[in-house]
Amino acid sequence: MLIALLPLLSLAACNQRPDTGHVVVSAIGDPPRLADPRKVQLDTPDLLFADSTAEGLVRFDANGQIEPGLAERWIVIDGGMSYIFRLREARWADGSAVTADQVVDALTDQMAARSRNPLAPFLTAIDEVVVMTPQVIEVRMTRPRPDLLKLFAQPELAIWPTKRTGGAGPMRVALPGRSPLLRPAIDPTQADSDDQRATSPEDDVRLIGEPASRAIVRFMAHESDLVAGGSFVDWPLVGLSDAAPANVQIDPAVGLFGLTIVNRDGFLADAANRDAIDQAIDRDALTQAVRAGWEATSQILPDTLDSAAAPAFPAWTAIPLDQRRATARARVAAWRGGPVTLRIAMPQGPGATIAFGQIAASLRAIGITATRVAMRQDADLRLVDAVAPYDSARWYLANACAMCGDAAKTALLAARDAPTLAERSRLIAAADVALRDDVAFIPIARPLRWSLVALRLAQWHPNSRAWHPLTKLRADPR
Incomplete structure (x- = not known):
């Protein structure tokens, strides 16, 4: 199989893909599914899809650091025994408002034994999640956990409504299919929503799930901007591709x-x-x-x-x-x-x-x-x-x-x-x-994680989580 791929993988070209139009991401794995991470085991395309269309209380930025998600701010009190989150104004994919009760129900389900979430065993220190006000929830602990925010930032802990129609963003499915087109969600806190609807094509992301060999060929033919989810399994194919060193990125994964x-x-x-x-x-x-x-x-x-x-x-x-x-x-x-x-x-x-x-x-x-x-x-x-x-x-x-x-x-x-x-x-x-x-x-x-990254993706940064949100790839061209 490798010999057959050699002519294709050697299609290295001198020019970069133009910095126009939507970003194309090839994630190694099967075509992405709009699937609830609490109930289905997900691979890289699924996790990127989930992270883009359904965020948790917090999320990771391009450097693997914590940034606001559904929670616009939070405090930790009692020596790590209580986390209090103030929720931002947000809407589900069907346009209905996100409520504190729904967020609490989702988090409670993630902690339940019936959840297939691989992170559920590491949530056992949570005693309960309660609604304090219509905009504020509290996570009460039985034992202190200073690392809880990083768990809440995982795509496996994204918040989904009871009736699964899609999460609260930060992106929406503009065109569904095996390779969905994702578009930034309208922020209801912004006064001028009409201005938000006039998004640039460069803000959109096409997410493709495919085998590593096909993803590399697509990148080398300048038909994509990013190959995500590479591991030791497919690393030898990168050597066969003759990809430019500037495009080959290795995460300092732990x-x-x-x-x-x-x-x-x-x-x-x-x-x-x-x-x-x-x-x-x-x-x-x-x-x-x-x-x-x-x-x-x-x-x-x-x-x-x-x-x-x-x-x-x-x-x-x-x-x-x-x-x-x-x-x-x-x-x-x-x-x-x-x-x-x-x-x-x-x-x-x-x-x-x-x-x-x-x-x-x-x-x-x-x-x-x-x-x-x-x-x-x-x-x-x-x-x-x-x-x-x-x-x-x-x-x-x-x-x-x-x-x-x-x-x-x-x-x-x-x-x-x-x-x-x-x-x-x-x-x-x-x-x-x-x-x-x-x-x-x-x-x-330690895990080997690699990506092929076009130079137009100025916000892509290697990090120890080897996680790269689709919302943090390009600098704003406008």
Whole structure:
């Protein structure tokens, strides 16, 4: 397939796309759906669509910082035990007014067990959400959470009306279809609404969901301005495209990239055996094979964050790879359960193929055979590739713990339920150590996130969330 794409991907041109007309965005994934994030698992096109047509109380700006959404301002009181939001005057897509009761109902539903929202487990510190006045709501906490605003800014926590007709903006669907055209919503707080209706075509965004190969071809043919949602899976295609360096952007994304243990039977039942696998993987060879300069890691936490201690490192980090592999090889040889074969769940794509090849070679070096299976198939280890939605060590530890031992689970639950921030920090540090000792997750790197960005998109900025709102792409041409 790659060979067939070479003639198309090499269509690099010298001229930029004209800075006129609507912005065209190719997001890697399926065509976008106007779907409620509380009920449906969404990919990049869906999330961009949701973020554009239905905002939360707050949202991310182009730099990944918090800015107003449905809430025009807010205060945090009682040491982080209460968040009070004043709602702006807003309207749903059908023209009806957004009410505080509707916002409270939506937030309450997001916290409920019936929600499929992946962020629901991190909202457990919220006690209740109540209406204080027709314009003011309060989020009351059982435990302090200084990072709550960053959670509320996620597109998965966008506010939707009970009868789903579309959210409150900041954009509206001007032309529906598989590649919808989005247009800035009219702000009801502006006196001259007629002036707002006279929008420029440059304010509009065409959102296309398509495979990475097609998105890159479209960009290189100057038929789009942005390729969004790139990961390690499709990074090798960027090299084939001969895209200009000025157009290739890498986000300084933070999060998890590694293998989580999803089967603790047989060879994987013993933490020492899991540690042998951890020691054997040549992280530098894997990351450099996918992309030169992609930094490897052997720790779960990228930094101290809200932990009371520095990130926990494995004991073997200072030992040379060949010595580590000798120890791991001896461990595998001592196993009396027969030949060790491990199923590793990986996504499809050239970057994933390269990564699996490197993992399989590392395991083969210590006497283990690796087989590749699809992400949804039964497996022994499964790849985790996720950008952190907010800067909490507990997010890293909870997502690394797909199948932890009792000690690690107990430590994580204790950290979640800590009554004070100081106690939470102490318990998070203890959970980090427990998870390292349990070897429930094998860190490899931080997430690789890339975009192809036309120079006309002057507001696009790399950021640690790897999130780029469609409303924050171009400078105002007028």
